[in-house]
Amino acid sequence: MKLHLKKASLLASCLIIGGKLFAQTPDANLDTKNYVQPFSGGGSFRTWTIGVHGGLLTPYTIFGTNGRQDFRTPQSEIGYGGYIAKQFLPAFGLQADFLRGQVSGTNSQAAGLISEGSSFNTKLDWSAALKANFTLANINWFNRKGAIQPYLSAGAGYMGYKTTVTNNTPGAATVSTNGTNKEWFVPVGLGFKFNVASGVNIDLGYQVNFVQADNFDGVNAGTTNDRFSYAHIGLEFALGSSKKPQLSAYNPVNSMRTEYLWKAQQLQAQVDAEKAKNAELQRGLEETNANVAKLTVDSDGDGVIDLNDKCPNTPSGTKVDGSGCPLAKPVVVVTEEDRRVVRDAIANLEFDLGKATIRDKSFPSLDRVARLLVDKNFSLKLAGHTDNTGSKDLNMRLSKDRAEAVKTYLVEKGANPSRIEATGYGQTQPIASNKTAAGRQQNRRVEFTLY
Structure with missing residues (x-):
């Protein structure tokens, strides 16, 4: 009994230590190390694993009534083994398992075969099994480390063992x-399974082995x-490669979340x-x-x-030259030849x-007026007039535009x-009657006043 308690205490201690090792750390920042995009092929992952394990073997199981077994008081013995596994999907893999150890129990109730209180010890020389592992979840939504994978397994195996039965009957061999x-x-x-480092997991498990015979404990009864x-x-x-994540620890949902956040960060950076x-x-x-x-x-x-005004702040209305400086008022003498050029x-x-578009035939005579203004520094008043055809507003605008067109030229x-x-x-200032075509022609004019 004391040995049994010591072994149970040792197993509990291992569980506590393991719990401290795989404590999760909040994912404060988006981590893309060893990141694999969703729906990537198997070549992006590590799919092969090996493992070693040790624990307790006992005829006691969580299935059925242990009081109906051949020996009612199970003992705990040390067992150990190893395996190699291949992961095909994040939720499915196959595992080749090896196990050795001993299984023992006391207090036989096989009446008529051996006496009550007898015991057995089965030495499991070897056992080999092929199991399918089903990962139920991969809990690391907000954490980049310390993921937990609960799993179920089932399969078939073959084993070799030797059993020794100690009969409690006095004198029995x-x-x-x-x-x-x-x-x-x-x-x-x-x-x-608890991910404690990249590619390293702690495996805590419980397995029931259903022997396809009734002689594992040395007693064939019932x-x-x-x-x-x-x-x-x-x-x-x-x-x-350590640069690849382990497929069994891969969480597609978390990968999609990471992809979304990553793309959102890139888009925000672009914005x-x-x-x-x-x-x-x-x-x-x-x-x-x-x-x-x-x-x-x-x-x-x-x-x-x-920018070009060499005489800033000249009084309003002051006549200036091209540099913005006031012009000296010259004595202006308009000759008859000057008037002829204007006429x-x-x-x-x-x-x-x-329209206010000057026709080409007008350009030569206007060029002579321009030379006259440049050479003698004359001033010129242009007065645009129209006949009474059309609205007053239209005629006023047209007369102004025509005068401006001549000035621009x-x-x-x-x-x-x-x-x-x-x-x-x-x-408003006709010089002939608008009732005749000739009069209207005279009224459509631009007057030049040279001074």
Whole structure:
């Protein structure tokens, strides 16, 4: 009994120590080390593992009534073994298992065969089994380490054993089997695997072995086959490159979560980069607009922008030259030849019908007026007029546009824009009757006043 308690205490201590080793750490940051994208092929994982384990063997099991077995008082003995496993899916793998040890019990109730209180000891020389392992879950949703995999296993095996029965009847001899018995058995188990490092797991399991015979304990009585259990703790090691994760510890759901968070981080980084880029472009645009504004500012309103104005803050209405400086008032003498040039320009001035577009035939005479303005620094007033055809507003706008068109042309030829005034009068100042075509033709005009 004391030996039994000592063994149970040892197993409990192992469980406590193991629990401290596989304590989970919160996943504070997204970890993509050894990350495998969802739905990747088997070549991205470590699928082969080997393991060693040790524990307690006993005829006591969690199935059925132990009082109906051939020996009612089970003993605990040491067992040990190893295995090699191949994982095909995160939830399914095959395992080739090996186990050795002893199974014993006392207090026989096989009345008529041996006396009550007798005992047995079965030495399990070897056992080999092929089992299917089913991983029920992979608990590491928010944790990158310390995952837990509960599992179930079932399979078939073959074993060789020798049994010794000690009869409690006075004078009765100890009975041993002749040679090694060989029988089939069915292992059914459950357990937990704890990931304590990359490719290293602690394996805690419990397995019931259903022997396909009734002579495992040396007594063949009743109709129930013998069985025994094995509670163990062990270490499992993944084979292959340490850069690959272990398939049995792979959580597809967590992988999809990691993929989502990773893509979200990348997308957010792209958005932030675009925002920074747009902000930089906006600052550049504002600086450009500010520089452009400087090129168009005319603070004193003299028609010369500040950038080129050598005489800033000239009084309003002051006539200035191209540098923005006040013009000296020269004595202006308009000769008869000058007036002839202007009359000729008026006579040859034509526009497209209903538009302010000057026709090409008008350009030579306008060029002579432009040279006159440049050479003698004359001032010129342009007054646009129309007949009464159309609305008053339309005629006013058309007369102003035509006068401005003539001014624009003369300025392009070198004339000083500050010395040219363009005004539109519409149909308000006719010089002939609008009732006749000839009169309306005379009223459609741009008058040049040279001074």
